[in-house]
Amino acid sequence: MSAPTLTPTRPEPSAPGAALTQRRSRPGEVAFRLAMQSCLVIAFGVLASLLAWVLIKGWNRLDSRLWTEMPTGLTSRLDGAGVQSALVGTLWIISLVAVICLPIGILSAIYLEEYADNTRWYNRLLELNIQNLAGVPSIIFGILGLGIIARALGLGFTVITAAIVLSLLVLPVVIIATREAIRAVPQSIRQASYALGATKWQTVSRQVLPSAVPGIATGSILALSRAIGEAAPLIVLGAVTFITFNPDGLDSAYTALPIQIYTFITRPQAEFAELAAGAIVLLLAIVLVMNSIAIFVRNRFEKRW
Amino acid sequence: MTTSTQSAGSVAGNSLRRGRRRPIESIVQVLLVAAALVSIVTTVGIVIALADPTIEFFQQVSLVEFFTTTSWTPTFAQKAYGVLPLVSATLVVTAIALIIAVPIGLGSAIYLSEYAKPATRRVLKPIIELLAGVPTVVYGFVALFALNPLLQKWWPTDNGPGFQNLLIAGIAMGIMIVPTIASISEDSMAAVPRSLREGAYALASTKMQVSTRVVVPAAISGIVAAVVLGVSRAVGETMIVTIAGGLTSDRVVFNPLEGAATMTAFIANISSGDIPVGSLDYDSVFAVGALLFLITFALNAVSIRMVRRFREVYE
Numbered sequence: 001m002s003a004p005t006l007t008p009t010r011p012e013p014s015a016p017g018a019a020l021t022q023r024r025s026r027p028g029e030v031a032f033r034l035a036m037q038s039c040l041v042i043a044f045g046v047l048a049s050l051l052a053w054v055l056i057k058g059w060n061r062l063d064s065r066l067w068t069e070m071p072t073g074l075t076s077r078l079d080g081a082g083v084q085s086a087l088v089g090t091l092w093i094i095s096l097v098a099v100i101c102l103p104i105g106i107l108s109a110i111y112l113e114e115y116a117d118n119t120r121w122y123n124r125l126l127e128l129n130i131q132n133l134a135g136v137p138s139i140i141f142g143i144l145g146l147g148i149i150a151r152a153l154g155l156g157f158t159v160i161t162a163a164i165v166l167s168l169l170v171l172p173v174v175i176i177a178t179r180e181a182i183r184a185v186p187q188s189i190r191q192a193s194y195a196l197g198a199t200k201w202q203t204v205s206r207q208v209l210p211s212a213v214p215g216i217a218t219g220s221i222l223a224l225s226r227a228i229g230e231a232a233p234l235i236v237l238g239a240v241t242f243i244t245f246n247p248d249g250l251d252s253a254y255t256a257l258p259i260q261i262y263t264f265i266t267r268p269q270a271e272f273a274e275l276a277a278g279a280i281v282l283l284l285a286i287v288l289v290m291n292s293i294a295i296f297v298r299n300r301f302e303k304r305w
Numbered sequence: 306m307t308t309s310t311q312s313a314g315s316v317a318g319n320s321l322r323r324g325r326r327r328p329i330e331s332i333v334q335v336l337l338v339a340a341a342l343v344s345i346v347t348t349v350g351i352v353i354a355l356a357d358p359t360i361e362f363f364q365q366v367s368l369v370e371f372f373t374t375t376s377w378t379p380t381f382a383q384k385a386y387g388v389l390p391l392v393s394a395t396l397v398v399t400a401i402a403l404i405i406a407v408p409i410g411l412g413s414a415i416y417l418s419e420y421a422k423p424a425t426r427r428v429l430k431p432i433i434e435l436l437a438g439v440p441t442v443v444y445g446f447v448a449l450f451a452l453n454p455l456l457q458k459w460w461p462t463d464n465g466p467g468f469q470n471l472l473i474a475g476i477a478m479g480i481m482i483v484p485t486i487a488s489i490s491e492d493s494m495a496a497v498p499r500s501l502r503e504g505a506y507a508l509a510s511t512k513m514q515v516s517t518r519v520v521v522p523a524a525i526s527g528i529v530a531a532v533v534l535g536v537s538r539a540v541g542e543t544m545i546v547t548i549a550g551g552l553t554s555d556r557v558v559f560n561p562l563e564g565a566a567t568m569t570a571f572i573a574n575i576s577s578g579d580i581p582v583g584s585l586d587y588d589s590v591f592a593v594g595a596l597l598f599l600i601t602f603a604l605n606a607v608s609i610r611m612v613r614r615f616r617e618v619y620e
Contacts, residue, residue: 032513033420039412040421040429043483047436050447050480057450107340115337128609130344135534135605136598137541139569140351142576143594147354151582168347175344201333222438229440232543232569236576236590258442258544265446265548273450280443291438295431 051284054277061278070244071260075269083279086260088246089159090228090286093256096163097170097227102220104167105174112175113182114204134172141169142236150237157238160250165233170223177219181212184302214301221294225287231258257283355598358591365585371592377554377566379575379586390554391593394471394565398546399539401475401561402482406535409479410486411528417487418494419516430491437484445548448477453549465562467551472561474550478542482535489534493527494520530611537604541597543569568597 069082108130116123145165155161185208193203209216234256242263243255255263257279264276363371366386374387413433417426453473457465466472497520505519521528551564552574558565566574572590580587 026511029511029513032516033416036412036416036420036516039409040416043409043413043487044429044432046480047439047484050451051439053451054443054447104340104343107337108344111337111341115334116341126341126345129348131609132602132605133344133347135537135601135608136351137537137543137569137601139541139543139572140355140594140598140601143572143591144347144351144354146576147358147591148350168343171344171347199327199330201330225438229438229442231440231442232573235543235547235573238576258440261442261446262544262548265442265449273446276446280446283440284443287438287440288435291435295434299431 054280054284058274058277058279058281061275062281066278066282071242071255071263072244073242073263073267075271078271078275081275083257083260083275083282085243085246086255086257086279087282089243089254090257092159092247092254093163093166094224094228096160096250097167098220098224100163101167101171101174101223101227105171105220105223106178106216108171109175109178109182110204110209113179114200114208130172130175134176137232138169138230139232139236141165142233144168145233145237156251157253158251159247159254162234162237162254162256165237166227166230169230169233170227173223173226174219177222178212178216181215181219182208184215185211214297218294218298218302221290221297225290225294228290229258229283229287231256231262234259235262257286351598355591355595358588359595362585362588362592365588366592375557377571379589381555384585385555386589388568388593388596390557391566391568391571392596393557393559394546394550394554395540395567395569397471397559397561397565398475398478398550398567399536401472402478402539403532403536405476405479406482406486407532410483410531410535411490413483413487414491414494414528415516415521417491419512419520430488433484433488433491437488439481441481441542441544442548444477444481445545448473448545448549452476467562467564469549469551469564470562471550471558471565474546475561477545477549478539481542481545482538485538486531486535489531490524490528493524493531496527497523526611526614530608533604533608533611537601537608540604541569541601543573546570547573568593572597 065080065082067082067084067087069080070084071086072078072081112123112127112130116126118124142165145161149155149161149164150157155164189207189211190203193207198206241253241255243253247254261276261279261283264272264279371386371388373389374385375389376385376387377390378385417429417433421429449469453466453468453470456473456476460466501519501523502515505515510519546567547570550567550570552566552570553564554566554571572593575586575590580590
């Protein structure tokens with residue numbers, strides 16, 4: 001009785017369903033989705049296989065020689081060669097960059113976010129200037145170091161020159177990340193602090209900064225890891241020589257991991273490529289571990305207000 | 306009770322009055338301004354470092370010779386200072402890098418933002434950011450020792466790519482830029498409000514239509530900024546082109562199978578040797594550096610403007 005009346009209505013509800021399924025299986029849609037997906041697969045596939053290739057290529061050199069032995073330019077002594085002086089040089093430089101760059105970067109960001117009046121032309125100029133510096137090629141910073149710091153200030157081709165140049169290079173990264181972290185702290189926290197009679201600096205140092213620590217830490221670690229991987233400015237700063245001693249002071253000659261890798265690559269003998277690959281694995285391990293920590297800190301500890 | 310409130314009141318009053326005179330507050334202000342000035346000093350320093358030797362360079366080489374002649378041979382006995390070979394090599398490498406990086410980067414961003422499950426996205430996005438941090442010397446190494454041998458092996462004709470060539474440098478640079486373009490354009494696509502997508506779906510749009518006609522146009526300034534940033538990185542990239550791009554600069558090379566020196570590669574190459582300070586060769590490093598600085602300055606200005614537009618719309 002009711003069945004015959006129901007049957008004609010049956011196609012009705014199933015019609016939109018059919019249209020939906022049809023739409024999903026449209027060849028254009030499927031092809032587009034596949035194309036987008038394959039972009040992602042290609043991007044990851046290529047990068048992963050290149051990194052795997054480096055690992056395989058440098059496999060034979062991944063032992064304690066890498067950090068206990070000194071670099072060499074001679075094929076005959078290649079067997080007992082490593083990159084100790086470069087590793088120590090990188091550690092020297094990066095500690096100095098942390099000491100020089102992080103305080104300046106964090107203080108600049110506090111100024112821009114908490115103290116500067118954004119309607120003033122000089123503050124806007126400062127902001128634009130930092131954004132522009134973030135995009136200046138690293139080799140230009142090398143030229144700055146060569147012309148001003150090494151020659152005009154007379155610091156020469158030393159550890160401290162390299163550290164200053166790399167600090168200036170990654171300064172915008174620290175400033176931009178710190179500003180974002182500070183901006184994310186809600187205004188109400190500041191107002192509550194003022195209401196309790198705190199001064200401006202007390203508010204900033206005891207309320208705003210502690211809340212912004214995860215964001216600042218992430219930006220700082222990313223900046224340091226970028227400084228570790230930079231080779232171009234150091235090439236201009238005359239770092240391309242075989243240094244077979246560890247730096248012993250700020251005015252010492254030095255080499256660094258990316259520079260040492262470049263030096264190995266430019267050797268005509270193929271045996272050096274293997275040592276270069278070993279050193280690259282070491283460099284990548286340092287950089288990728290630092291970046292992972294930075295991203296982990298950001299995703300895990302950042303406060304959502 | 307009364308005394309405590311009174312004293313509390315007077316303390317607050319004191320601190321309010323004293324707050325203005327607290328030495329630490331003004332010391333801090335001075336420190337903050339000093340720190341902020343460092344970045345201004347850096348820019349001024351760059352300009353001074355470039356300007357002085359560049360002016361000296363152009364006192365001996367005319368601007369016309371610099372910009373119109375087609376041979377750059379400061380290290381040859383017969384010296385010539387036409388910057389076009391360095392500029393053309395930079396353009397060729399950048400173009401190849403973009404041809405690879407823009408479609409792959411954008412495609413990845415669209416997939417991550419529109420198609421991928423939230424869980425997939427949560428895993429892949431940080432990995433992309435991680436890969437953006439791989440040092441460029443690594444890309445130079447794989448270009449020279451892994452990618453180029455493959456390219457030479459697979460090349461169909463006899464006169465294939467050389468030991469160093471612009472094609473392989475461009476490919477490696479493209480691979481390098483993909484994470485940057487993917488990450489920044491994904492950010493701007495994620496910032497497109499859901500309501501726009503839902504509106505389009507309500508009008509019976511398909512997923513592809515929503516992606517290509519709603520999300521991409523809405524995020525276009527962020528995407529353009531990502532691409533411009535990619536161009537800026539490619540133009541200023543040094544290690545890949547120095548290692549894998551070649552050294553020729555005595556003529557303009559447009560064939561990507563040949564090697565040629567870019568602006569950055571020239572600077573890196575000549576400064577790894579010994580050049581006497583104050584010589585014309587020394588000054589030429591700064592002249593090329595100044596040109597590079599101006600080009601990237603213009604690109605940055607475009608990118609900053611685009612990012613600002615993209616932020617104004619949705620924040």
